[in-house]
Amino acid sequence: DIQLTQSPSFLSASVGDSVTFTCRASQGISNYFAWYQQKPGKAPKLLIYAASTLQSGVPSRFSGSGSGTEFTLTISSLQPEDFATYYCQHLNSYPLTFGGGTKVEIK
Amino acid sequence: QVQLVESGGGVVQPGRSLRLSCAASGFTFSNYAMHWVRQAPGKGLEWVAVISYDGNNKYYADSVKGRFTISRDNSKNTLYLQMNSLRAEDTAVYYCARDQGIPPGPLVSIDCWGQGTLVTVSS
Numbered sequence: 001d002i003q004l005t006q007s008p009s010f011l012s013a014s015v016g017d018s019v020t021f022t023c024r025a026s027q028g029i030s031n032y033f034a035w036y037q038q039k040p041g042k043a044p045k046l047l048i049y050a051a052s053t054l055q056s057g058v059p060s061r062f063s064g065s066g067s068g069t070e071f072t073l074t075i076s077s078l079q080p081e082d083f084a085t086y087y088c089q090h091l092n093s094y095p096l097t098f099g100g101g102t103k104v105e106i107k
Numbered sequence: 108q109v110q111l112v113e114s115g116g117g118v119v120q121p122g123r124s125l126r127l128s129c130a131a132s133g134f135t136f137s138n139y140a141m142h143w144v145r146q147a148p149g150k151g152l153e154w155v156a157v158i159s160y161d162g163n164n165k166y167y168a169d170s171v172k173g174r175f176t177i178s179r180d181n182s183k184n185t186l187y188l189q190m191n192s193l194r195a196e197d198t199a200v201y202y203c204a205r206d207q208g209i210p211p212g213p214l215v216s217i218d219c220w221g222q223g224t225l226v227t228v229s230s
Contacts, residue, residue: 001169032215034216034217036152036217038152043202043220043221043223044202044217044220045220046207046216046217046218049207049216050215050216055216087151087152089152089154089217091213091214095154095166095168095169096142096214097154098144098151098152098153099151100151101151
């Protein structure tokens with residue numbers, strides 16, 4: 001099974017900061033890879049799919065990149081509504097897995 | 108608009124069974140693969156199972172294989188999760204979710220989620 005390790009698990013940042021999180025896979029995977037945002041008590045929301053394609057309706061300050069075993073999600077200018085937990089997911093092979101999440105909190 | 112509404116959650120004793128349902132509307136249900144994803148209280152997301160658009164292919168997480176069964180009724184626009192031999196560690200909010208991949212192509216990502224239904228396994 002492919003394991004996904006997200007880092008950091010917790011991040012404290014200010015409005016306007018640029019932040020980047022990483023998701024590392026235990027083996028090389030194709031670009032069947034996605035990023036989600038989840039706020040407390042809510043269902044996750046798709047941000048990025050195919051490693052770098054912005055989902056329709058998602059602000060352009062979100063971007064994804066990477067291939068092989070390392071993938072990144074960048075928020076170029078953090079907004080108040082971006083404070084949430086972010087999860088990566090691979091859809092390369094079964095079983096599918098999610099990373100453990102990165103929680104972004106206000107500094 | 109696309110809507111996924113789960114039902115069937117509740118409190119159940121260890122070893123017992125429960126069936127979750129997910130009613131889909133606002134899109135052509137039979138054109139999409141569907142997932143179940145769960146989240147234990149205070150924990151991260153865990154993928155549970157996926158079923159192809161036609162119901163012919165099903166895949167499971169190791170943690171539920173042999174105990175859970177995913178199925179669908181395209182005539183009723185409904186997804187199911189039959190959960191048997193439930194354990195305390197199955198306690199979670201269970202989300203029904205749509206994959207945005209276009210069959211017969213590969214899975215792409217989960218673009219629509221239900222609001223979730225809570226399953227609590229406790230004596």
